[in-house]
Amino acid sequence: MKLYELTIHEALNLLRRREISAVELTQALLDRIVDVDNDIKAYITLLPETALEEARLADERRREGMDGALLGIPLAVKDVICLAGAPTTCGSRILENFIPPYDATVIERLHQAGAVFLGKTNTDEFAMGSSTENSAFFTTHNPWDPSRVPGGSSGGSAAAVSADEALGALGSDTGGSVRQPASLCGIVGLKPTYGRVSRYGLVAFASSLDQIGPLCKDVTDCALLLHVIAGHDARDSTSWHAPVPDYTQALRSEIKGLRIGVPREYFAAGIQPGVETAVRKAIQVLADLGAEIAETSLPHTEYALPTYYLIAPAEASANLARYDGVKYGYAAADAADIWEAYRKTRQHGFGAEVKRRIMLGTYALSAGYYDAYYLKAQKVRTLIKQDFDRAFQQFDVLVGPTSPTVAFKIGEKIADPLQMYLSDIFTLGHNLAGICALSLPCGFCDGLPVGLQISGPAMGEEIVLRVAYAYEQATPWHTYKPALRNLSQNEYQMDKEHRR
Amino acid sequence: MEYEPTIGLETHAQLLTASKVFCSCSSNYAAASPNTLVCPVCLGMPGSLPVINQRAVEYVIMTGLALNCRIAEFSRFDRKNYHYPDLVKGYQISQYDLPLCRDGWVEIQVSGGTKRIGIQDVHLEEDTGKLIHVGGQSLIDFNRSGVPLMEIVTKPDFTSIEEVREYVLKLRRILRYLGVSSGNMEEGAMRFEANVSLHPAGVAEKGTRVEIKNLNSFRALLRSLEYEINRQNQVLQQGGKIDRETRGWDDERGVTFVQRSKEFADDYRYFPEPDLPPLEISREWVEEIRSRMPELPDERYRRFLSEYGLSAYDAGLLTDDRPIADYFEQAVAIAKPRGIQPKTIANWITGELFRLLRASGTEPTAIQVPPEQLVELIVMLNENSITMTSAKHVLEVMFHTGKAARDIVAEEGLLQIADANQIAPIVDEVIRTNPDAVAQYKGGKETVLRFLVGQVMRATRGKADPNVTAELLRKKLSA
Numbered sequence A: 001m002k003l004y005e006l007t008i009h010e011a012l013n014l015l016r017r018r019e020i021s022a023v024e025l026t027q028a029l030l031d032r033i034v035d036v037d038n039d040i041k042a043y044i045t046l047l048p049e050t051a052l053e054e055a056r057l058a059d060e061r062r063r064e065g066m067d068g069a070l071l072g073i074p075l076a077v078k079d080v081i082c083l084a085g086a087p088t089t090c091g092s093r094i095l096e097n098f099i100p101p102y103d104a105t106v107i108e109r110l111h112q113a114g115a116v117f118l119g120k121t122n123t124d125e126f127a128m129g130s131s132t133e134n135s136a137f138f139t140t141h142n143p144w145d146p147s148r149v150p151g152g153s154s155g156g157s158a159a160a161v162s163a164d165e166a167l168g169a170l171g172s173d174t175g176g177s178v179r180q181p182a183s184l185c186g187i188v189g190l191k192p193t194y195g196r197v198s199r200y201g202l203v204a205f206a207s208s209l210d211q212i213g214p215l216c217k218d219v220t221d222c223a224l225l226l227h228v229i230a231g232h233d234a235r236d237s238t239s240w241h242a243p244v245p246d247y248t249q250a251l252r253s254e255i256k257g258l259r260i261g262v263p264r265e266y267f268a269a270g271i272q273p274g275v276e277t278a279v280r281k282a283i284q285v286l287a288d289l290g291a292e293i294a295e296t297s298l299p300h301t302e303y304a305l306p307t308y309y310l311i312a313p314a315e316a317s318a319n320l321a322r323y324d325g326v327k328y329g330y331a332a333a334d335a336a337d338i339w340e341a342y343r344k345t346r347q348h349g350f351g352a353e354v355k356r357r358i359m360l361g362t363y364a365l366s367a368g369y370y371d372a373y374y375l376k377a378q379k380v381r382t383l384i385k386q387d388f389d390r391a392f393q394q395f396d397v398l399v400g401p402t403s404p405t406v407a408f409k410i411g412e413k414i415a416d417p418l419q420m421y422l423s424d425i426f427t428l429g430h431n432l433a434g435i436c437a438l439s440l441p442c443g444f445c446d447g448l449p450v451g452l453q454i455s456g457p458a459m460g461e462e463i464v465l466r467v468a469y470a471y472e473q474a475t476p477w478h479t480y481k482p483a484l485r486n487l488s489q490n491e492y493q494m495d496k497e498h499r500r
Numbered sequence B: 001m002e003y004e005p006t007i008g009l010e011t012h013a014q015l016l017t018a019s020k021v022f023c024s025c026s027s028n029y030a031a032a033s034p035n036t037l038v039c040p041v042c043l044g045m046p047g048s049l050p051v052i053n054q055r056a057v058e059y060v061i062m063t064g065l066a067l068n069c070r071i072a073e074f075s076r077f078d079r080k081n082y083h084y085p086d087l088v089k090g091y092q093i094s095q096y097d098l099p100l101c102r103d104g105w106v107e108i109q110v111s112g113g114t115k116r117i118g119i120q121d122v123h124l125e126e127d128t129g130k131l132i133h134v135g136g137q138s139l140i141d142f143n144r145s146g147v148p149l150m151e152i153v154t155k156p157d158f159t160s161i162e163e164v165r166e167y168v169l170k171l172r173r174i175l176r177y178l179g180v181s182s183g184n185m186e187e188g189a190m191r192f193e194a195n196v197s198l199h200p201a202g203v204a205e206k207g208t209r210v211e212i213k214n215l216n217s218f219r220a221l222l223r224s225l226e227y228e229i230n231r232q233n234q235v236l237q238q239g240g241k242i243d244r245e246t247r248g249w250d251d252e253r254g255v256t257f258v259q260r261s262k263e264f265a266d267d268y269r270y271f272p273e274p275d276l277p278p279l280e281i282s283r284e285w286v287e288e289i290r291s292r293m294p295e296l297p298d299e300r301y302r303r304f305l306s307e308y309g310l311s312a313y314d315a316g317l318l319t320d321d322r323p324i325a326d327y328f329e330q331a332v333a334i335a336k337p338r339g340i341q342p343k344t345i346a347n348w349i350t351g352e353l354f355r356l357l358r359a360s361g362t363e364p365t366a367i368q369v370p371p372e373q374l375v376e377l378i379v380m381l382n383e384n385s386i387t388m389t390s391a392k393h394v395l396e397v398m399f400h401t402g403k404a405a406r407d408i409v410a411e412e413g414l415l416q417i418a419d420a421n422q423i424a425p426i427v428d429e430v431i432r433t434n435p436d437a438v439a440q441y442k443g444g445k446e447t448v449l450r451f452l453v454g455q456v457m458r459a460t461r462g463k464a465d466p467n468v469t470a471e472l473l474r475k476k477l478s479a
């Protein structure tokens, strides 16, 4: 048995039975990272010393008779979430040297549960992208085919879990950034309801859309992680006061009589035929398990993309205004005055996609354009939310593909932002509506994983996890692992060219 | 041609909450070393989030009620986007189109009666850090970053600087009464922005508006208005045109100067703050806040006239500052059963006590003389136990030491001497040593008597009863 291949719940069983120690487990993962991360490039920062120290403490706690929901479990954290004392770069030059003196609330909660932090994972700069190609440092490779992207923006976390470089990971999802890479890397990713998980310490991209979510090897692990990180936080005024259920109790393989809707707009033109085939087969599995399947409609789906690309950049344009070189992070030298210092810092500190979105957002909020763009987008957002509200009056969950395609080639879409944006066409609406959704593996197309998206209403994580678990128990997909092979010289070359 | 000014005013008042508006750092930064009252939130660190200070919201609502505003049922915060080194997030959390309070008014005294100044809105926002320029370098102190700031915006209802002056003093008095702001106008607790236009006398249509920013003191406000009205008047008199622009104030040179012309007007790109849910303000909460409001200066002034029979002048002086008004009423309550009139108390406070406060620069809240002791002093005076001269002296000692009146009188042996047998030898001595004055008196110049009484007082260090003394002198000199 290879320890790094364990799921979280398997590892917890072994730890609790004292068959393995947290130090052994952590060391196995650190070794695994050394073996494969040169090829995968999932991590921006590794924390081997603190991880082993945390593992030692976990073993000590266990020896003293204590336990924790995640005592001794090694995890990876997307590099947009603050972990005190470790660099939090957000995949950006402008925060390359930024070390937060505080933990995000989710990190605090994971710490209390006994988790071990292996390192910080790669991301598109400030979580803006769908491939990690917008990272200022390097592109992460898809473990199933290193010439392809892992998806994004939480591509580092997804690749790390897929390549057994962490037992589980945290990502953030603003328009699909947990679900799409989970889909492309063949793992499970959950975007919780907006307000279910505290955003305190998550570096903001679009505040009304951002949500931290787990990326895991199976649905059970997802439930375990969510249980620890969810819940009200006095430091985040947008977090819900609702009590946190034990999500593992929701994992019953029985879904007879559940009503499952299939939005016809999620099978629109542009979807890869092999993806559609896999998803249709998955829906048949759910039907075979006794669920009642019916087609439905989310009529405003086509407006999700333009709506998202007005609201998210508008919020981002303000959220990223603080990076000016005055207080922390990169500061341009040789400026004649403060205005030139701002210009140079932001010119050299931000990458192209971030600048594009700051400009988009600034434009959408400008006097004379506000009503036509930002305000209009907010109205359409309400319509999109109403689509989901109506659907959930009729259905317990909705299902469809997570992404219209499987993992694409590195470099394939980076020159065409719109093509890249379309990669999230089925995931954006959920963030606009603030509801929850999960992606889990449902088969392969051309040897690459396909993801099934299961969506639930606000605070509907239990029903979503239940359907996902039932499907997972009935299918073998979560047991498949990528056969890692070394990258060729040629692919390294290509990777270099596409570094920004 | 004669021109008349139209002025509107924005007042920023720091709120006296214990903590900042969006984090739990102390907002009492006056004596703190730079950058010691800071946290990830008020430094705008990545990932930090604001949490609203309920007390700050209450203070704004209370102010809105005092200014006769409508209190919003639904209010929200907005981001005001601009770059400046003292602004940590690159935006200020403020309120734009859904402020907490709107449509109120304040009544001010003007020559020939009263006038209502319209209040457009009262809203809540965060203060910025402070830039300190030292030897060609700029340093930033973020202690002030996130201190709650209330902005009170008037309609352009002022037609003179005098009205602005009256309004600011009135507003300050209200804020201090409510206890929501120190109102300290020279230390930046109240700051201003004004807009000024001039139009020909008798013409209804207003002129082009010029805004003046960064007025960090009351003095700067009044001076800048005077300068700006003169400047615009000169331009217009010479047939020129006023440009719509924003001007700054140079306190050293005493001039306004162009900061931004209309073409470069700021676009703050306001949009709703996504990190703070909108505020739903229940009517029950508003009524609860109303029930906790103290009596306001105008009501108290009227009550002082009717209840205590004070003159308008005394009532005005006593109600100007809430601690003084409280002090007066406490003293009156104690004095009443002892037969002392409110007018007597008022005279002592507005006379001797105010003189001592002014001379020592003491805040009214720090007066060391409890109202009981002031009353005790007046009782001793009424009983003829001490002379007026002694009483004033005793009050001064009490003011500086906090000692009780009777203790001071005993320690210094100030009990009045009313016994003629005790005073007689001193009178004899004074007559003996002042032959010139005695001669003048006997020659018919009776006013000299006052001089001789004074000599006796001097010899007894003010303790001799002046009436008994005068009687003795008269008797002995006519003998």
Ligand SMILES: [Zn+2]
Pocket: B020, B023, B024, B025, B037, B038, B039, B040, B041, B042, B043, B146
């Ligand atoms: Zn603070």
